Amino acid sequence: MERLFQQIEEHASLYKHWLLNMCNQPSISAKNIGMLEMKELVMQLLEDLGAEVEEVLTTGYPIIYAHIDNGKKRTLTFYNHYDVQPPDPLTEWVSDPFEAKIEDGQIFARGVADNKGNIAARIAAVHAYQKVHGELPVNVKFIIEGEEEVGSPNLKSFASENPEKLKTDAMIWEGGMRNVHDKRPHISFGVKGICFVEMQVKGAAFDLHSSEAAVVENPAWRLVWALSTLKNSEEMVQIEGFYDDVIALTEKEKAFFETMDYDEEHTKGHYQIDNFLTNVTGIELKERLTAAPTCTICGLEAGHTGEGAKTVLPSSAKVKLDFRLVPGQTPKKVMKLLRNHLDLHGFQDIEIEQLAGLLPFNSDANHPFVDTVIKSMKEVYEEPPIIMRNLAGSSPMEKLLADTRIPAAQIGVANTESNFHGPNENIYIEDFMKGIKATANVIRHFGVV
Amino acid sequence: MERLFQQIEEHASLYKHWLLNMCNQPSISAKNIGMLEMKELVMQLLEDLGAEVEEVLTTGYPIIYAHIDNGKKRTLTFYNHYDVQPPDPLTEWVSDPFEAKIEDGQIFARGVADNKGNIAARIAAVHAYQKVHGELPVNVKFIIEGEEEVGSPNLKSFASENPEKLKTDAMIWEGGMRNVHDKRPHISFGVKGICFVEMQVKGAAFDLHSSEAAVVENPAWRLVWALSTLKNSEEMVQIEGFYDDVIALTEKEKAFFETMDYDEEHTKGHYQIDNFLTNVTGIELKERLTAAPTCTICGLEAGHTGEGAKTVLPSSAKVKLDFRLVPGQTPKKVMKLLRNHLDLHGFQDIEIEQLAGLLPFNSDANHPFVDTVIKSMKEVYEEPPIIMRNLAGSSPMEKLLADTRIPAAQIGVANTESNFHGPNENIYIEDFMKGIKATANVIRHFGVV
Secondary structure, eight states: OHHHHHHHHHTHHHHHHHHHHHHTSOOBGGGTBSHHHHHHHHHHHHHHTTOEEEEEOOSSSOEEEEEEOOOOSOEEEEEEEOOBOOOOOGGGOSSOTTSOEEETTEEEOTTIIIIIHHHHHHHHHHHHHHHHHSSOSSEEEEEEESOGGGTOTTHHHHHHHOTTTTOOSEEEESOOEEOTTTOOBEEEOEEOEEEEEEEEEEOSSSOEEGGGGGTSOOHHHHHHHHHHTTBOTTSOBOSTTTTTTOOOOOHHHHHHHHHOOOOHHHHHHHHTOSSOGGGOOHHHHHHHHHHSOEEEEEEEEEEOOSSSOOOEEOSEEEEEEEEEEOTTOOHHHHHHHHHHHHHHTTOTTOEEEEEEEEOOEEOOTTSHHHHHHHHHHHHHOSSOOEEESSBSSOOTHHHHHTTSOOOEEEOOSEETTSOTTSTTOEEEHHHHHHHHHHHHHHHHHHTOO | OHHHHHHHHHTHHHHHHHHHHHHTSOOBGGGTBSHHHHHHHHHHHHHHTTOEEEEEOOSSSOEEEEEEOOOOSOEEEEEEEOOBOOOOOGGGOSSOTTSOEEETTEEEOTTIIIIIHHHHHHHHHHHHHHHHHSSOSSEEEEEEESOGGGTOTTHHHHHHHOTTTTOOSEEEESOOEEOTTTOOBEEEOEEOEEEEEEEEEEOSSSOEEGGGGGTSOOHHHHHHHHHHTTBOTTSOBOSTTTTTTOOOOOHHHHHHHHHOOOOHHHHHHHHTOSSOGGGOOHHHHHHHHHHSOEEEEEEEEEEOOSSSOOOEEOSEEEEEEEEEEOTTOOHHHHHHHHHHHHHHTTOTTOEEEEEEEEOOEEOOTTSHHHHHHHHHHHHHOSSOOEEESSBSSOOTHHHHHTTSOOOEEEOOSEETTSOTTSTTOEEEHHHHHHHHHHHHHHHHHHTOO
């Protein structure tokens, strides 16, 4: 381990050089800027590792696929993406987003946290291991797409059309970060799913004068009444069967909550709220955040929403609802249960359209890879890791991993103030170096069977 | 009666000339176009009648006040307004809105229905009566404001500052119209009141990512839950005490419902609805429309209301609510009851702001003026009048009449397809002539004590 980490330290400027090179190459998928150049830059780095590299064409940007096959027992795959978010608002950047700036041990550049820092760290980890040991203890694969920032529209078909490329024993996903305040690193082993729907109620063919509301149905009232049946004020979703498929937490998963930190006082001050929902606190709050499904009104719209009074009887009313799903639940089932619930409660007329859907994804906490990652992180970071069964948010993880038993861990080089997608995106060089070591350490431990 | 009506027929072109002159003079209060010229035109016509005319200054446009005092026992007052709505959208007019066009017995011009046709009809009626009888059988007053189309902001202070100008036994209000399909004229003796409020619920200081909804309160849910306690699906308002002050209908008022027509099939077809609210129909529908208070969501807004999915936890949620009030209810009391209801149900945090308030106004159906108007109308129109205790809508009537016992009737020269406030506003010349006769007939009958 010492030799490996020493090797990484000695090559620090090379690895930083790789990273800065990537940062200085714009690769904005949403605007088709620099995508080809970035793809070639990444492919070149992978080829220099001795990997077999190919690009898998899609209807969008190609997916880079690379593998180093040593005939080892286990295969470890790295998922990353070579595209970044647009740098807007440009005026809020203190330096050029595509000219990486180093200041006081921090690198500022669009994409340095999300996720070029991780691409560089994975490649550097493989490089360092090879330098020290000649050969990797595991087979390694890279799947690096160019469309993560635009919703990974081609990832699912890549997975279904290339089952052999997805053969792996475990996966290191992008993401992961380190607390700025106490330097504890985050590890998460999954994400919640999501089912995002729009529901619409229609009334008369056009808006009427509100005096007619005495005799003409108001879709806004119907929407309110329908919504009020979906969740009660104790935050329990009232859709029949909603919780039936939720897979109970194991004792090991519950123990993960103990590692989580959540600064309740700071958050309450920042959000300017007096209490958390239903006065939840402590372990229960952490459990709710990561293990409870949700039903959230993200948008409500009917009639006159401008300034002042307008006496209108709206002709339609809409809601956008976001269900965050936990293991066992699926968007498809939620759509079915929601339709059934509305029908059951007399709201057959309410139309439901699904706007987005992602399955939850969780690694089996008993898979040896989970302990391997935790151990690898503990050896690199002095501070105890924060371990999450899954993040509170959702991600395209499921597009590669749904219906597989492949465990995946999100670890990475960012920090809690990295400003993902915002101006002055940044990482600490120290976190970059630790990220390389952590990745190399996972390779090392996972190779010991 | 025959001589009076004959006189009106003989002066048809003079009276039409007055009307067209007024129509050709723009008087858009919202844009301060032509207001001075219009005011002078109306004052000149009143002076020509022999009335004492003065203008009462306000912080906005002056109110024209005129009276012809013959020392008679009764006084009859005409309320009208000399301002009109802007003519937008201009492109939908088939002729110049301020160059009256006559075609197939119809006059097209902005303001011809609302309400220059009625100003001309009132003045013509007085003129004709004077021509035939020399002296009017009643004292007559005119109150003609210039701000009705911008909400009559100065009418209430006019009433309180000029109690002697408001001394009258009865009032003829603007409004009133005739069915296009069966030619029955409408008479109404009042209006509903209104209490228009905006309620707001606040959550975190800014919008959050919707994954945080697992632990941070969502103001949109609180708004939905609060609203769902306000009214049940049988359309009964659940605010404690809401119906307590409602004055029961008298038998005579109930009988008015029998005169109302409401083409349910046509309306359903036009609005593209299958049924009326709670399947109401017939007399009950008419009663609901004119005699039931309402609670209507006019606007709902929270979070993301644009296209597509946006995973946001809104920081605030708003509703605009319109209560239509019936005799006995007041906006002030409704505000108090609503606050009390929200507090009672755990929604102390919901802010309520009143955006508009008008008292209901109803004439006492037993006042002799009510029968005088009905009789006068029956003698002029072959078709039986539609009599309404009050309209389903609201109007500034209460600003002059609240807390008085003065009865008021809305009768007029418009028709159900007059396109008030819209393009190609129009009246029929026949309805204009009948409107003059009906007004003259009210003067005649009301003078017989």
